[in-house]
């Protein structure tokens with residue numbers, strides 16, 4: 352008993368210094384004003400129209416990103432389940448970009464999407480006209496999907512690949528069409544992976560500020576960008592903390608709702 | 622009675638390895654047919670071809686005379702009980718049983734009646750609301766059977782359904798399956814590598830080895846009149862002895878002439894002779910057809926098993942009377958208990974060895 356506890360020691364210390372203390376600090380700053388006296392103004396500042404708009408846009412873009420990732424990852428999982436070939440290699444190819452820092456990857460997209468960038472070069476040479484999506488929400492969603500897709504694919508693939516094929520055959524045997532097999536057997540049994548995937552995509556997409564900054568110029572303000580501005584660029588760390596707390600509550604509520612779907616409780620949701 | 626299923630010249634290879642070679646099989650309506658053979662002989666492959674999960678490379682599958690070779694499993698009027706039960710873990714017992722009926726669009730009332738009927742049939746009346754994960758292996762197997770039969774298939778396919786159960790439960794389930802088969806009045810196609818199970822349950826046994834059908838017949842027929850050395854050794858214990866058919870009704874074994882009842886093998890033709898150990902009768906020396914001496918003795922519960930060295934051959938003998946090791950005895954075999962088989966015609970056939 353004692354031994355096991357002491358083995359967890361470094362982890363506990365890490366959690367304490369890396370999560371709990373900063374969290375308490377943020378909570379403290381969120382609840383006080385510049386002079387250190389108690390106030391709810393920081394929390395209430397979410398009602399500021401600019402902040403509300405940023406929060407709304409964050410929710411919207413994160414939602415779109417999550418849906419697109421899901422629509423890409425689920426059929427891919429089905430395909431990989433069916434294919435007899437080297438699944439590991441396909442997954443390896445999908446994971447490969449993750450070995451490079453995501454800021455670099457996102458900057459690469461910015462360069463590709465520029466007015467005289469690579470993509471437009473090809474499009475014009477094909478006579479297809481120019482694509483002008485840089486600094487729009489579309490570019491941000493593209494970046495979000497590109498960066499977070501592997502986090503959707505991996506948990507779904509991991510769960511799906513473990514579904515015993517005899518269950519699929521049993522459903523066929525009982526008269527199910529291929530569509531029904533997916534709907535009645537594969538989809539419900541993949542739910543833990545889908546829930547994990549949604550969590551692991553939605554949360555970082557919701558809180559990002561780097562992707563929106565790089566691909567959105569200064570025109571796309573997500574809640575993450577606002578918080579960053581408050582903390583680092585001459586704003587008030589008390590307001591930044593207040594907004595952070597509000598966003599955290601939003602995320603916790605989303606996760607709680609999501610968890611309700613995960614009846615089996617097998618998912619690796621936070 | 623008509624044939625409900627027919628396989629015609631069905632061949633199947635995996636990775637260039639021939640698993641089934643031009644298999645022909647006719648299955649009569651309302652029989653309990655067992656595919657019996659050692660592991661890897663192609664039983665599961667045959668069953669999966671019938672179920673529609675594998676397409677044969679060549680050959681056709683007929684169901685009530687209609688070609689169903691290209692029909693997917695969901696369009697076939699048969700259901701499978703899988704070896705590992707394959708119950709849906711996200712559905713409870715009733716939902717599992719109801720699945721096939723829901724798909725075919727049956728009414729709620731009809732489905733509920735069927736669930737109750739099926740649960741009763743497999744002796745699990747009160748288990749409808751249970752999670753499948755809470756059930757023991759034997760219970761899961763019953764539910765898997767219930768889930769299949771509520772759809773009223775004309776043929777039920779069972780792939781070693783009792784393989785994972787312990788001996789006692791397996792024997793109970795054997796009798797239950799026979800009872801089910803009789804109550805439902807449908808065709809069972811049953812796969813096993815257990816010869817006792819096959820002998821107990823089947824109307825018809827198909828003995829397979831290396832993708833070929835070795836013999837097809839009733840259990841008595843297969844046991845008493847094996848057509849070749851493989852069947853003789855695979856089904857129960859046997860003495861398989863080189864012999865020469867002197868003429869009709871007389872075979873020479875170990876230089877002694879034994880009267881038998883087989884005819885039509887020609888004269889002075891080398892043959893394989895099969896004699897079941899329980900058919901060898903021991904007596905005082907000089908009284909039987911050959912003299913010998915007991916070399917081994919084991920008590921096996923119902924009988925003693927002995928080995929007797931006689932005429933240069935070690936005879937396996939089963940008898941309720943014990944003869945001690947070293948005792949001189951004579952042995953005798955009644956003509957109707959001597960089974961004559963042609964020697965394998967080719968090297969290929971010879972390669973059909975026992976590996977159990």
Ligand SMILES: Nc1ncnc2c1ncn2[C@@H]1O[C@H](COP(=O)(O)OP(=O)(O)O)[C@@H](O)[C@H]1O
Pocket residue numbers: 635636640658659660661662663664665666667
């Ligand atoms: N999907 C498959 N891929 C490759 N080889 C297979 C496959 N299914 C069966 N085999 C091979 O075919 C042979 C017969 O298998 P099977 O029909 O399962 O035998 P049995 O059920 O009699 O034990 C075995 O040698 C097995 O390895």
Ligand SMILES: [Mg+2]
Pocket residue numbers: 661664665666
């Ligand atoms: Mg098998």
